[in-house]
Amino acid sequence: MITFLNIQDKLTKSILYCDTPVYSRKGRYRKLCTEITFLLGNTQAMTIKPGFTWDENSIPWILQPFFPKSGMYAASALVHDALYYLTIHERKWVEEEFRRWMISTGVSKRQVFFRYWAVKLFGWRWWNRNKKRPSDRCIYNRKYIMLH
Numbered sequence: 001m002i003t004f005l006n007i008q009d010k011l012t013k014s015i016l017y018c019d020t021p022v023y024s025r026k027g028r029y030r031k032l033c034t035e036i037t038f039l040l041g042n043t044q045a046m047t048i049k050p051g052f053t054w055d056e057n058s059i060p061w062i063l064q065p066f067f068p069k070s071g072m073y074a075a076s077a078l079v080h081d082a083l084y085y086l087t088i089h090e091r092k093w094v095e096e097e098f099r100r101w102m103i104s105t106g107v108s109k110r111q112v113f114f115r116y117w118a119v120k121l122f123g124w125r126w127w128n129r130n131k132k133r134p135s136d137r138c139i140y141n142r143k144y145i146m147l148h
Helices: 007-013 071-086 091-104 109-122 126-132 134-142
Strands: 019-022 027-032 036-039 045-048 146-148
Touching: 007 071, 007 091, 045 071, 071 091, 071 109, 071 126, 071 134, 071 146, 091 109, 091 126
Parallel strands: none
Antiparallel strands: 019 027, 036 045, 045 146
């Protein structure tokens, strides 16, 4: 199980997750190949099973030299995307959880600030869509996420 305390160790050993690129008409995604369990800030465990797809961080290509999509940033994006697909917690809590995972993975304060505020300012659109009219991708991914 991955916690706030052991995630940096898992990242440095490159054993956090094994994924593979998946291409679709809507862009490039990552597909999880191994089961991974995160202990969330509310002491709830979230297991994400192989087959889950996510786009790492949703960064416009022009900003990617300054705000990379993957690497150390992918783990917090994985937690965030899974919680955004489920939409069973409050959106504010999910955004705070995203911030906590970024801090625990060693993301710089500047990156945490900009990524967190980008999610707060622009994430409502995807949150509302997933809550009211979930896309096929959202429904597909929900079957790979378990809270316990």
